[in-house]
Amino acid sequence: MSKWGVLVLSALAAGTKRWGELRREVDGISEKMLASTLRTLEADGFVARTAYPEVPPRVEYDLTDLGIELIQVMMPLVSWIAQRADEIVTDS
Amino acid sequence: MSKWGVLVLSALAAGTKRWGELRREVDGISEKMLASTLRTLEADGFVARTAYPEVPPRVEYDLTDLGIELIQVMMPLVSWIAQRADEIVTDS
DNA sequence: CAGCATCCCGAGCGATACTG
DNA sequence: CAGTATCGCTCGGGATGCTG
Secondary structure (H helix, E strand, C coil): CCHHHHHHHHHHHCCCEEHHHHHHHCCCCCHHHHHHHHHHHHHCCCEEEEEECCCCCEEEEEECHHHHHHHHHHHHHHHHHHHHCCCCCCCC | CCHHHHHHHHHHHCCCEEHHHHHHHCCCCCHHHHHHHHHHHHHCCCEEEEEECCCCCEEEEEECHHHHHHHHHHHHHHHHHHHHCCCCCCCC
């Protein structure tokens, strides 16, 4: 899982999100990357996708139980890295 | 940090290791990847490199305090992934 | 609105060979 | 023993344009 996976997961940690919201909230992500990231996360069972047969179309994404477990064990690491970011020669 | 970074860090968690030991213990890593991984980890301050001016040359690697902190927050995630590996469509 | 298709480029990385 | 040098290919991922 890439950097984008972590960011999308973090965004969804706050609750259900629509495609457009994710696109806006996950800073710097392209449509292509958001799409493929979501497909991967869905395939891995971390997020659930719900499409509503409406016009205009509405699609919602939220974390599965597995996804919730994942961000819970991932959060300590992420915040630790965030805190230590200054001391570390950040890669990108 | 890549997959190799995690594996090398994990190997060093058990204590000081020499180049050859790491090469043998980190399964599947090439010399090039071990070299560049170690250089990155050293630059980021996670591992310390100690070269002894002997013949034949001997170089030892061990975790710094920062590196120890890192694997401590990383371990829960790694072991969680290891446990759930079956349920997840593993990528590579 | 929520995507998919295509082109393209550079970083990542494996294999192999060489060195102090 | 502990690396460095070079080649070549794969793949992430940005830009752009199209669709139901």
